[in-house]
Amino acid sequence: MTELLDHVLTFIAENPGLAGLICFLAAMGEALFIIGLFVPTTVVLVGAGTLVGLGKLDPVPLFIWTTLGATAGDAISYWIGYRFKDKIKSMWPLNKYSHMIESGEKFFQRHGGKSVFFGRFVPGVKSVVPGIAGMAGMNFTRFSIVNVTSAFAWTIAHMGPGIIAGSALSAIGQISGRLAFVLGALLLIIFLIVMLGRWLILIILPLFPNAHAAIISWVAKHPDRVSQWIARNFDPKHPRSAGMLASALLLLITMPAFFWVVGQVAPGEPMVRADLSILNFFDSLRTPVGDKIMVFFTTLGDGVVVTAVTLAVAVYLFVRKAWRRGIGFIIAMAGTAMFVPLFKLLLHRSRPIELYAGADAYSFPSGHATLTAVLFGICAVLIAHDLNRWLKATVFTVIATLVITIGFSRVYLGAHWMSDVLAGLLFGTAMVSAFAFVFGPIHNEKIGRSTLAGLVFATLVVFGGWHIHASFDHALLTYQPRSDTEVLTASGWRESEWQSLPARRIELNGDQEEPLVIQFAGSLSSFATTAEKDGWLRPPKWSLTTAGGFVEGETPPDSLPILPRSQNGRQPDLVLIHKDPDEERGGRWVLRLWPSRYQILEGGVLQPLYLGSVVHEDILRPMGEFSGPRTDRYTPPASENPALLIPGAQQKTRPDGIGVVLSFGKERADPADKSAAGAQGQ
Structure with missing residues (x-):
């Protein structure tokens, strides 16, 4: 990628x-x-x-x-x-x-x-x-x-x-190119979310002032108490009605979205498969320097830091006699602190890795994401209160950057699934919206925005710095990459365990795609050498020249680079193509082998196990000016599976009728295979 x-x-x-x-x-x-x-x-x-x-x-x-x-x-x-x-x-x-x-x-x-x-x-x-x-x-x-x-x-x-x-x-x-990619991806995520938020505050909302007035006018015609209360508090002439309306709308969006995510983490749902794919994807990008950066940010979301900032803000609000906002802040933080472990116990969803004991041993939702979203989100509401739109956007930009980075670090370090963090951010945003809706209209409690901002920053620096200094080395060990490799015996694999391996390729979004018709254990170089004798060749590498073939109408199938496909978040380690001479318009077969978490033991030698697909691509040539591959067949004829070229290969059939070829390379796997093969096919 x-x-x-x-x-x-x-x-x-x-x-x-x-x-x-x-x-x-x-x-x-x-x-x-x-x-x-x-x-x-x-x-x-x-x-x-x-x-x-x-x-x-x-x-x-x-x-x-x-x-x-x-x-x-x-x-x-x-x-x-x-x-x-x-x-x-x-x-x-x-x-x-x-x-x-x-x-x-x-x-x-x-x-x-x-x-x-x-x-x-x-x-x-x-x-x-x-x-x-x-x-x-x-x-x-x-x-x-x-x-x-x-x-x-x-x-x-x-x-x-x-x-x-x-x-x-x-x-x-x-x-490290992987570290650069991780940091670039984080910056892109933050940038897109922040820009969408700023456009909503600065550009979209001003377009609908008349709609606001029309809705309130319609509500005011109803005599019941609720309608009259809404009409009074959301009247466009009310100086804080726009903020209350935005908070209410955000609450009505984020809370249902949270429960939608809850429904999507049931076993067998696409989001569960997507979580595993994303976890594997980040695991392949981890580096020692990247680990240190992400541990730094994830430590800022630890309970001791969150508690210190919470107490500092609460004490300050009560000292300033902002009783209602102070009580509301305590209720929001205490309610969230109780909600997270109770919901963890309710769902009993396992973490990607073992970290804690008790309720915290479970994964959904992410406590770091939820609590930091509520804490710093409410701080942003208090600090941005009554500021102009540009300053509000600036305050929420800074806070969103910190909260998103902490949530991102939990996925990168393998402490949580992506859906855990997403649910935590949604619930946290809902709590912040509820706080802003209830306490936003208050105008007779002066809290000193600059002083509060300085207090939050100072507390975060002092207690966060102390906590990072005291626990950083231990945290690095806690979050170090862990291998989930599983060893299968060659006989057990051939007899029955091959059926327990994934039957279809899983995209990053969790969708199940083409069947995985190859299970190969051994050296990729030996596989490529054997397949080459039958016409399977390595595809051209991506370059400006080869990419230009897509905008030419007569590019041969074997001259077009291969579009990337991941399996469970992993990129293929070997890609081969075979020109199809039977197609009038020209086409090609594409073989991809992805690494799995399994190893096969035979004769005292461990061989990595790869899962592969073979799909047929038809080359479309609209108006004779372009060349675009389109997958039109997802499995080759059983007798033409290229894995059969490996001596001793065995044909198996799944209950759905899809054939799978099990093959075993006798040579010891070459450590250079992965880097050499992976470089040419992704």
């Missing part, structure tokens, strides 16, 4: 003009009047900067393109303001964001011409200030000078972090 990503980066690097054009359009889009709110410039520019840091792109042309785009965007916004003046405020959909235009006007009045420079860096006004300058009739020459200089500084500020991140990932990649 990392090899595929590398080829994607190579493609972009070899097309710098395309990358420059994308950066130009993104930078221009963000500077356009109001429209800039919807353009994910940060995604593009930080990503481009990361590619520069990785050595995939030349920074000079990219920097020029980005600066020109930012300059052009502000110039267009200036022209829009100069051309339409105050009419802008009544034009749809700009009238939905009148509050931002008003903020931009105040910013421009306060800072004058300097606002064009500084406004580019200020969330909430950067997409409107150039237009306001045009509306105010600012001299175009003066505007242009400030526009160009600010675009130059803005480009440095946006691409710089990406360049630093790319350089760091490049350095990490020199140590």
